[in-house]
Amino acid sequence: MNRSRWKLYLFLAVGLAFLYIPVLLLVIYSFNESRLVTVWSGFSTKWYGELLHNRQLLDAAWLSVRIAATNATFAVILGTLAANALVRHGNFRGRTGFQLLLTAPLVMPEVITGLSLLLLFVTMEHTVGWPAGRGFTTITIAHITFSTAFVAVVVRSRLSQMDRSLEEAAMDLGARPLRVYMSITLPLIAPALLSGWLLAFTLSLDDLVISSFVAGPGSTTLPMVVYSSVRMGVSPQINALASIVVLIVSVAVLIAGLLSMRQQPAAKAN
């Protein structure tokens, strides 16, 4: 038994190395002086400096961040409502359809979602005059649509594991359901809301395919800039940008992880 454990851990280590080495190399070579990304010629931070002067890229990044934050906020609201429906309302009529609508966006190929949303927006503009043109609004709506499904998964698992005795106590003391939800349920599922928000934020920040379909002229998001630059070949600036993204995401995930770890023993103690 012990010997097979050892082999299992070795396999796990190799698997994790496979997941991490490419990203690690990317970060290392972002400090490479040479323009040829894969030939090491000396340590330099000049690509980070050039990144800061790339107006097109900075504008795109700002647009992406605004879209991602708006998307994450709406997706957390919709995803939490959906999780409430699935966990708290039992077998309502149309539950199967409801569940279908919530799982399908998780796996739907992006080209299909992107194309169908674009055709919807074009048809809507043609018939009701809204949304006029494509850009921030259409990209955000598209992102909310798929992010909601991811948030619902995260919040749902937290909500179904939650200890309901506090809620029941508050109800017995005469608090109305909305009040109970606001002052007891929400604080208890707050870590899930936070990680749902962060997940929706990164999913949106990362989306290339769906955004490309529903974007209009003048609304270029960060992944679109990265994509058109990558198609020309590897570039040290993209390496530098990637390293910054990796740093931000690692810190965010670490914080979220620590928060939930600290929450768990507390929940158990209660």
Added chain:
Amino acid sequence: MIQELLMRLHLRDRQLARVVNIGTPYLWLGLFFLAPFAIVLQISLAETALAQPPYTSLWEWVDEGVLQVRLNLQNFVTVFSDELYLAAFLNSLWVALVCTILCLLIGYPMAYAIATAPERRRVILLMLIILPFWTSFLIRVYAWIGILKPNGLLNNLLLSVGLIDQPLTILHTQTAIYIGVVYSYLPFMILPLFANLTRLDFSLLEAAADLGCRPFKAFLKVTLPLSLPGIVAGSMLVFIPVVGEFVIPDLLGGPDSLMIGKMLWTEFFSNKDWPLAAALAICLLGVLVVPFVMMQRLEQRMGGDEL
């Protein structure tokens, strides 16, 4: 009296909560996820036109009270008769199948190792699996270009060690697609498998061992059948999106590795043939209905815990 009033208030509150909780997401997803498919179907039956938007309307009023409807099936005829599209569909399914199996072979032992690790270590290991899932997909695919290209890091390493004396051509081949897909989708396989394996009752394995069952046989007879729901969930999370994948075949694949997601993109963005792109989307949806129904069945039986 007061008691009764409160009860009635609570009941009203609960009904309101029900309407809001169920209605809002239903409405949003119905409008922005479900309704668009009807429009895609409609436009797949239209014709291209030099107009804005670039397709014809399906109906028009020709006379007082006469509605002329014109359905163009040519796009579907093209999709089914052109060998290029058929080859792309078959290759997409093949790539998705190979990559799902590879993800399963690599992901299962990893998920098993994490699920059976001591509790404290488990959280950290799980976070290590989730972390790359959060970093940009595009950037992780990009990382492989630098590794796999002819004068890239892998070839440099192998050349300097002396294992090869000619650079290997990996980038822009189907092999590069396999590597990119397995790399990007591996966490999607591990997470549902882990969720399933942590709830496995390991005393069953002890019982099997006590009764003289060898470990490998116990694995085949006990662990594997019990983890089947996790295997199916993980496989669907990999298989379905990979069939329509665009970024990986576009950046890592070559001209000979046709995939349907990339062809749809080309029809739409390069050829500006919206109706044909819509027809391809409808066919792709048709192909994915079977695995999707399988996933949905499982999800209902499991109460959604696997995903």
